[in-house]
Amino acid sequence: xxxxxxxxxxxxxxxxxxxxxxxxxxxxxxxxxxxxxxxxxxxxxxxxxxxxxxxxxxxxxxxxxxxxxxxxxxxxxxxxxxxxxxxxxxxxxxxxxxxxxxxxxxxxxxxxxxxxxxxxxxxxxxxxxxxxxxxxxxxxxxxxxxxxxxxxxxxxxxxxxxxxxxxxxxxxxxxxxxxxxxxxxxxxxxxxxxxxxxxxxxxxxxxxxxxxxxxxxxxxxxxxxxxxxxxxxxxxxxxxxxxxxxx
Ligand code: APR
Numbered sequence: 001x002x003x004x005x006x007x008x009x010x011x012x013x014x015x016x017x018x019x020x021x022x023x024x025x026x027x028x029x030x031x032x033x034x035x036x037x038x039x040x041x042x043x044x045x046x047x048x049x050x051x052x053x054x055x056x057x058x059x060x061x062x063x064x065x066x067x068x069x070x071x072x073x074x075x076x077x078x079x080x081x082x083x084x085x086x087x088x089x090x091x092x093x094x095x096x097x098x099x100x101x102x103x104x105x106x107x108x109x110x111x112x113x114x115x116x117x118x119x120x121x122x123x124x125x126x127x128x129x130x131x132x133x134x135x136x137x138x139x140x141x142x143x144x145x146x147x148x149x150x151x152x153x154x155x156x157x158x159x160x161x162x163x164x165x166x167x168x169x170x171x172x173x174x175x176x177x178x179x180x181x182x183x184x185x186x187x188x189x190x191x192x193x194x195x196x197x198x199x200x201x202x203x204x205x206x207x208x209x210x211x212x213x214x215x216x217x218x219x220x221x222x223x224x225x226x227x228x229x230x231x232x233x234x235x236x237x238x239x240x241x242x243x244x245x246x247x
Contacts, residue, residue, distance in 0.1 A: 005231075024104060028085065029085075031233065035075075038191055058157055066143065073124060074141055084232075088237065098116060099118065099182070101175045104119075130155045183209060188233050189233050212229070214229050
């Protein structure tokens with residue numbers, strides 16, 4: 001077991017009764033085959049996510065935006081949760097007080113079996129009618145028509161938070177409350193540059209939590225973390241789990 005990767009004091013914080021929060025980003029799904037947003041493979045037809053995931057882009061060209069989502073939905077449909085997602089499910093079962101917060105819209109945490117999930121940025125398997133505002137699951141993949149329409153004939157859009165849009169207040173408040181009250185936070189596979197999600201580890205740390213980070217590379221959280229492990233989520237999280245469950 002690679003104990004040298006993790007500081008000796010780690011076991012003091014991961015007690016069964018500890019309040020544990022895990023915050024994930026696109027990196028946790030990378031090993032499932034889902035490209036991250038800002039990685040080298042994060043470009044699509046020379047567009048960046050920031051140019052497509054906006055209300056302005058949708059108003060200008062709903063077909064283009066839906067083609068991008070159709071591509072992403074097809075990739076996710078063919079993906080399976082990886083050992084990173086699976087380890088987070090084991091943590092939820094083990095700890096008496098556990099909360100998962102994700103920025104991911106791919107739904108892979110729920111597919112892996114996570115139940116207590118705050119999806120900060122929504123879920124791309126849900127859509128919203130732009131006229132009536134009604135929200136419903138929409139699993140069609142690949143899309144039969146692009147852009148897809150609601151029964152009322154209006155456009156539907158993915159029920160996700162786009163750049164320039166306010167995040168729904170309820171999940172955000174729940175995430176902040178969990179961060180303020182936790183003993184340990186594990187931050188996995190996020191570049192930590194998108195607000196307000198990037199505040200979550202800072203809030204946890206300010207309120208005395210022990211902060212663990214798992215990422216392929218250093219991020220703005222690395223200097224703040226009590227334990228920073230450079231590596232793949234699908235490898236490091238199972239190693240961390242082995243330390244936790246063996247104590
Ligand atoms: N294991 C761990 N970390 C990884 C792995 C991996 N296998 N692969 C990539 N990473 C890390 C990268 O080093 C990077 O820090 O995951 C991070 C992915 O960063 P982003 O692509 O910026 O994704 P994320 O932080 O989730 O983006 C936040 O931005 O575009 C919006 O709404 C979108 O929710 C998203 C938000």
